Amino acid sequence: MAKLIITLDGKVESEYELSTENTTIGRHKNNDIQIDNLAVSGHHSQVLKIMDDCFIEDLNSSNGTYVNGNLIKKLALNDGDDIKIGKHQLRFINEASASIPSSSADEFEKTMIIRPDSAGLPESAGSSEIDKQMGQIAAKLASEHKQNTSSNKVIGKASLQLLSGTNAGKQLPLTKVLTTLGKPGVQVAAITRRPTGYYILHVEGGANSGQPTVNGEVVGSKASPLNNNDIIEVAGIKMEFNIS
Amino acid sequence: MADKNLIDIEGITDTGLIRSHNEDSIGNDLSISLAVLADGMGGHKGGEVASALAVNSILNDLPAELDRCKNLDIDENISGYSYQSIAIKNSIEKANSVIFDAASKQLQYEGMGTTIVVTMFYDNRLTVAHVGDSRMYRLRDHEMEQITTDHTLLQELIDRGFYTPEEAAKSLNKNLVTRALGIEETVKIDISEEIVLPKDIYLLCSDGLTDMVDDRRVHMILEENKSQIDLTCTDLIQQAKDNGGHDNISVILIQPNKQGFGLNKLVSKFMDIFS
Numbered sequence: 167m168a169k170l171i172i173t174l175d176g177k178v179e180s181e182y183e184l185s186t187e188n189t190t191i192g193r194h195k196n197n198d199i200q201i202d203n204l205a206v207s208g209h210h211s212q213v214l215k216i217m218d219d220c221f222i223e224d225l226n227s228s229n230g231t232y233v234n235g236n237l238i239k240k241l242a243l244n245d246g247d248d249i250k251i252g253k254h255q256l257r258f259i260n261e262a263s264a265s266i267p268s269s270s271a272d273e274f275e276k277t278m279i280i281r282p283d284s285a286g287l288p289e290s291a292g293s294s295e296i297d298k299q300m301g302q303i304a305a306k307l308a309s310e311h312k313q314n315t316s317s318n319k320v321i322g323k324a325s326l327q328l329l330s331g332t333n334a335g336k337q338l339p340l341t342k343v344l345t346t347l348g349k350p351g352v353q354v355a356a357i358t359r360r361p362t363g364y365y366i367l368h369v370e371g372g373a374n375s376g377q378p379t380v381n382g383e384v385v386g387s388k389a390s391p392l393n394n395n396d397i398i399e400v401a402g403i404k405m406e407f408n409i410s
Numbered sequence: 411m412a413d414k415n416l417i418d419i420e421g422i423t424d425t426g427l428i429r430s431h432n433e434d435s436i437g438n439d440l441s442i443s444l445a446v447l448a449d450g451m452g453g454h455k456g457g458e459v460a461s462a463l464a465v466n467s468i469l470n471d472l473p474a475e476l477d478r479c480k481n482l483d484i485d486e487n488i489s490g491y492s493y494q495s496i497a498i499k500n501s502i503e504k505a506n507s508v509i510f511d512a513a514s515k516q517l518q519y520e521g522m523g524t525t526i527v528v529t530m531f532y533d534n535r536l537t538v539a540h541v542g543d544s545r546m547y548r549l550r551d552h553e554m555e556q557i558t559t560d561h562t563l564l565q566e567l568i569d570r571g572f573y574t575p576e577e578a579a580k581s582l583n584k585n586l587v588t589r590a591l592g593i594e595e596t597v598k599i600d601i602s603e604e605i606v607l608p609k610d611i612y613l614l615c616s617d618g619l620t621d622m623v624d625d626r627r628v629h630m631i632l633e634e635n636k637s638q639i640d641l642t643c644t645d646l647i648q649q650a651k652d653n654g655g656h657d658n659i660s661v662i663l664i665q666p667n668k669q670g671f672g673l674n675k676l677v678s679k680f681m682d683i684f685s
Contacts, residue, residue: 214572216563216567217586221567221572223572239571240570240571240572241572242567242572242573242577278451278585278586278587279451279452279521279523279586279587279590279593341486341487341488341490342486342487342490342491342603343490343491343495343601343602343603344492344535344602344603344604344605346605356604356605358602358603358604358605359490359602360557360559360600360602361559361600361601361602362559367605369605369607370607386551386553387550387551387553387607388550388551388553388555389555
């Protein structure tokens, strides 16, 4: 069981068991853990729990959330971590992660499907060990997938603006998942759209003419991600990558 | 005979050392340069059934679906995808329905599902489509790259910034997949297309390999045997077993045939911009 031990100036104020999928921390009364101190924002941070793992996320607080002395936005928590919110210290204790019984360790190795229904996890043998609540947060993620909302990175429309050469000024929309560019026998690069975004890679040529570059950095045969306004140079022609 | 094929394929699926049966399935069709790998899950015999249904359904359906899509005259500039990619997507969706229907009709198969990774080679490129945590890697110029991105809770947490990939490798919740075939009436499939070069080597695998053997070791094994992909297969399986073999282990190695994937073909077929 995971818990937070809340102390101020070395004195233990309270202990809170992290039993639900989401525990909010802040100055307002509607938080799960209320810390009534002006250094603490109304809604300061939250702890998400997914099965036996916990994660802390700062909710854009004024004074920030620190873990082991580092300012964090999101972080996976480990047993013994020292969280600092305002002047308060919250020690994270997770006994589950400290010792895993062998039977449940085996259970984790079995691949399971998170289903986007209320039950969350499949009702197969052994899954009764799994906390239903943990299943639900996982199911939430799964149903976001299904609805194709926030969790799926939406990839915008991309195009190349030619900056040099005879076609300078021309806009080339990247309509296909795979586009090759360059000059045969001189230098060829490919831009590929994967579910996580656009990538560029060097395909062929370049012994005499160098390799293609992005913002001056050489592109290898391993795909490198493309960002908006990146300047690509292939076969001596410069172009800007744009994504909406 | 081998020269006529666009690619060489070797594959092994192994029960591993702990599980009582093998819920993975693999298959290929050299006539269309296709390889399929599935990792089934679900109680009783559900996992085995789901993965076998997926592989068989795709092997049976795709040749006809390719013909059908070819005749549709799909404009790649509008669809964004080759007709081959669209046919693969349709075939996977069909497999999803087949498994979903079987699961809803027979009580003992309720809740069964499977991951899938499908790749097909043609015209100097390949399409890779996947659902779940079965992966495709590519070895090129001594660099190994994971082409697919897992549909797992863990990957979601990495994408959302909670974990670094290094921290993720130590997490317990490794094997919770957020997408699988056969679970819902519809399924979201990730599809991408990649240029193929003659010296590339491709690996499809189930998580029984990647949970047991880290990427650097997989990379070394791929490099060691180079073009002897049958040896690479046995070495990868053996390494996963040496490390504990907790799950079923499946690997498929694919090597493009040199004649099929020369640069000349690439240049003549594929110059989209400023040639």
